Amino acid sequence: MQIPQLQKLLIILLTIIVLNGCNKEIEDIPLEKEQKDISKINIDEVLRNFDKKDKDILCKELVNKKEEYLECVKEAVKNKPTIKNLEYLAGLYVVKREFQNAIKVYEEAIKKGSKKATYSLAGLYNEQTKQREKAKKLFMSIKEYKDSTCQIGGILALKDNDDAFDFYEDQIKKGNNKAYICQGLLHVKERNYYEAKDSYEKLLSLGDKEAYFYLGNLYSAYLLKHGRAIDSYTKAAKELEDGNERKVLSMLNLGAEYASYNRYDDAVYWLVQALKAKKIEFPIEYKEVNPLESLVYLYRKTNNEENMIKVLKKLQELGESGGYSDLAIYYKKHKNYKKAEEIFRECINKGFGDCAAGLGTMYYDLGDKDKTKESYMIGVSMGNSYSMRGLALYYKLMEKDYKKSIFWFKKATKLGDEIAARNLAWLYEKELKDEEKAKIWFKKAYDLGDKSLEKKLKKLGVL
Structure with a gap:
């Protein structure tokens, strides 16, 4: 039996009403009208007191020469196999995608009692070598550390989300x-956002x-x-203890x-x-959100050239x-090419070598x-993948020499350059x-x- 058109419309309207009711729509919170007074911020003092968390980088004089480094x-590390040094070397191997070497070094650090190495090795098994049972076992051994509990659930969810929910319960x-x-x-992954809200x-x-x-x-x-996001981040920024990573991330998110x-x-x-709350580390394994770079963006947007240059x-x-x-790109955009080249x-x-690529x-x-070619060749001689990609x-584009182009794209890719x-x-x-x-x-x-x-x-049928 055919449903009359008016009845169809009524069913659609009722469905919309029911769905809207289930959506539990909430109102947003308006922002405060007055902005913060930043006139008393002494950026010179802030920058003077800010430093990397870890100054004792191994072989820092060679950090830009990849193989020698x-x-x-x-x-x-051979001469001084501390936990910290072992973790650092393992991280270098991960960046180079030498996973078997990384595994050996992480295992050495784990024997010395490193939870960080345990967590990192579990992540390597989970994300890179796909040895999920090994990963789960390691995460279980440190389930109170960082987000290890979530990582275990994530592995279980690969088969069935219900298994993960049961584990969390x-x-x-x-x-x-x-x-x-x-x-x-x-x-959140299942797009059940209000259930996520209830959990939090x-x-x-x-x-x-x-x-x-x-x-x-x-x-x-x-x-x-x-508005609610800002309200929640503000509470996290004010109420979490100093040194808590989420406190600093909330400040960055507020920015x-x-x-x-x-x-x-x-x-x-x-x-x-954020700069004052915690000394930010820039680990070699990954690039943490950098508040200094964000400040550069803001000072550029507000035409505060003096503070931008200070940062x-x-x-x-x-x-x-x-x-x-x-800074060189800033001068380049203002057509001061001489100053850009100098920097x-x-x-x-x-x-x-990155700067050779920029030049x-x-x-x-x-x-x-x-x-152009001369500058890229300088970067190539320094082992810089961006310069290889540029070359x-x-x-x-300039010589239509695809054979040489292929050669240098491959060289850059060997250094882990996905863009190449x-x-x-x-x-x-x-x-x-x-x-x-x-496809390859x-x-x-x-x-x-x-x-x-x-x-x-x-x-393309590859995945």
């Missing part, structure tokens, strides 16, 4: 309240203020209630939230609080190549073929019409970390 670190019954966080994160609020009711951070993330990224509303004074205020010089002092390259070359003389790109934009693009692998795949697909080789290199780029290629690889 690794050999130096290996020798240093069991952990909660045993007094592992952090499992509420994991439960909430899995609800249960944790909050038990007095765990970290819940504010996760509520902030939920409101910001999924429920799109940015981002306020910047999205063009409330730059508020954004600067919270980034400065960039602090980055230079900390040994961050971005302190040089960003790029100062950076190169400090041993940063090459500037000359490419200016159409200076000879200096590959030079041969592809992706560019090589496009070269095979677009210019050389070699679909099979294109798209997959290589994906394996190196370019997850944006997942959809394309599925379309």
Whole structure:
């Protein structure tokens, strides 16, 4: 029997009403009208008191010479095999994707009692070698450490989310309240955002203020209630203990939230609080959110050139190549090419191959073929993958020499440069019409970390 048109419409309307009721829509919180007063912030003092957490980097004089650096670190660790040094060497091996070497070094650190090494090795088994049972066993041995409980659930969820939820409920019954966080994160993955909210609020009711951070993330990224996100992050920033990573991350997130509303004074205020709250480490295994780089962005947006340059010089002092390259790019955008070149070359003389790549790109934009190649070759001689990638693009675009382009893309890829692998795949697909080789290199780029290629690889039948 056919349903009359009016009845169909009524069913649709009732469905919408029911769905809206289930959605538990909540109102957002308006932002405070007045911005923070940042006139009394002494940026010179803030920068003077800010430093890397770890000054004792092994072989730091060779840090920009990759092969020499690794050999130096290996020798240093051999002579002084402390937990910290072993963890550092293992991290270097992970970056180079020498996983078997990393495993051996992590195991040595674990024998000395390192929970960090246990966590890192479990992550390596889980994400890289796909030895999930080994990973689960290691995470179980340190389930109170960091997000190990969530990692165990994540492994269980690969087969069935219900198994993960059962595990989290069991952990909660045993007094592992952090499992509420994991439960909430899995609800988010299933797009059950209000169930996630309930999990975080249960944790909050038990007095765990970290819940504010996760509520902030939920409101910001999924429920799109940015006023509530700001409110939650503010509570986390104020109420969590000093040294708690979530406290600092909440401050950084407040900087981002306020910047999205063009409330730059508020954004600067919270980034400065993050700088003052904790000395930020820039580990070699991954790049932590850098409040200094965010401050550079804000000062650039507000045309505060004086403070922007002060922060960039602090980055230079900390040994961050971005302190040089960003300042050079700033002068480049203002067409002060002489000053930009001067800063790029100062950076190169400090041993940063990235800046040779930046200089090459500037000359490419200016159409200076000879200096483009010369600059990239300087970076290549320093073992810099960005320069190798730039040289590959030079041969592809300026000389149409695809053979040399392929050679340098491959060299960069061997150093873990996923962009080089992706560019090589496009070269095979677009210019050389070699679909099979294109598939190989798209997959290589994906394996190196370019997850944006997942959809394309599925379309090509590779995944």
